[in-house]
Amino acid sequence: MSLVIIGSVAFDTIETPFGRRDRIIGGSGTYAALAASFFTRPGLVSVVGRDFPRRFLDRLRSRKIDLAGLKIKQGKTFYWHGRYDQDPNLRTTIKTELNVLQDFKPVLPESFRKADLVFLSNLDPESHDFILDQLTGTRLVAMDTIRYWIENKPEALLRAIQKVDILFVNDEECRLIARELNLVRAGRKLQAAGPKVIVVKKGEHGAMLFGKNFVFGVVANPCERVVDPTGAGDAFAGAFLGYLDSTGRFNQRELRKAAVYGNVVASLVIEDFGVDGLLRASQLDIINRYQQFRKLCAF
């Protein structure tokens, strides 16, 4: 099995009530790849500038992440600066500098093109076809999106959704795309538009899956100290797909377990700044959290 993730690698400056971190490593691709690496050996397609620290790339390689698709380009790495309120659900973007990401055309190395699973993370929906055309024999394509594309390229986004198998959205995005306030109806509506399954990430309220013949709901892993929510959604998707890739079976039973692993890995992320929680955890930590979480949900 094999999973390829196409997403950003970035510098983030993050302010939360617990403190501030300047220019730490972030990006949707980084979070997703690290999360997936607990389960499989993902390939990462991205671009960074010459200012990006080589030792962090070595760190990713040591987690068995394949960086054959990572370009190092003249210029500066994508930069994002955000601030969270006392309520970790409220965040303000202070600065976004696209830099080398500006005119990034993701070209997949030959070895990535026959990947079983491909994840298009927060990309311009108009760039999807360029990637899809490179794939040969991929079994599942997954995508995530952000509010920016919903507001600025709604038609391209809808076309892109119709071509994927798994759509990750948060509850707000789900309602916005479906133009439907009731989340259950919104999820079903998006599922009917094409994807095999809609994965709705509800943050502190857990997640829901909408498949053709089933609905699955699961609470979030309770967390007493939300230090930094950045990347939780990306890590959820990465763990979800990494787990699926490790099983090779894309049935309802495994999709449900994938969502729980997504939950569990996302709970690791928010307990610390940036990717620190992901870097510190072992596979055993993930298994332990999964087992504890099973007990929490049991009735």
Add this chain to the structure above:
Amino acid sequence: MSLVIIGSVAFDTIETPFGRRDRIIGGSGTYAALAASFFTRPGLVSVVGRDFPRRFLDRLRSRKIDLAGLKIKQGKTFYWHGRYDQDPNLRTTIKTELNVLQDFKPVLPESFRKADLVFLSNLDPESHDFILDQLTGTRLVAMDTIRYWIENKPEALLRAIQKVDILFVNDEECRLIARELNLVRAGRKLQAAGPKVIVVKKGEHGAMLFGKNFVFGVVANPCERVVDPTGAGDAFAGAFLGYLDSTGRFNQRELRKAAVYGNVVASLVIEDFGVDGLLRASQLDIINRYQQFRKLCAF
């Protein structure tokens, strides 16, 4: 086993995007008793005015609800008029007339005083001692509250909480009482204050239990059409306690199942106006919904 519920019986006028109903039967005691009646034969302590329809009392009796504690007094029945937004979580109170509830002193009939479970539903926390002093041999006391008491009698409320075994709160109330934004910390803090278990009702996001040695989380039963959310929380508590009463075992396993039954019965309520969903459902409907919900949550 036996369960006694002390709460209001009311006329409600309800406006929602699905329509308007004038002076239909409502009240926290009504919802809780009807919900409990799927599992046990609850006693109801309340007061209504002479304007209250006898045929509805017969309806309650036909559901095996013991009305020995229901007073019919000179005057008008408690009246509430509320309006819900497109978002069913947002509601505005347009009118509240306490009427006969104004100077109601709940006196329990002799046969109610040795009840195993007693539920104090949304009562003035200063009236709790008057009721507790009437009890002989009760095993569990449960209470619910409303924002009004949190804001107007915070100290009396905290004293009341310390004396009960089960506290039902919604997520907002939990945060307000505990003065703590993080719901997990807030729930644990309230539990440490005295009750054996805190039951946090999260509406469309499900419920959480905080016990001394466990946390339990469960999503809500997905609902595509929220017609009228009135009484969902009261029905949740009534079903929770009704189920517990029917088992006679107040351990962790049964508390978890009780919360799921609470969930399931609350989902019946919101699909129709007032108590219509509760009146229409049979015990078999509850069992079917429970089994379907188990499948939805399974992983």
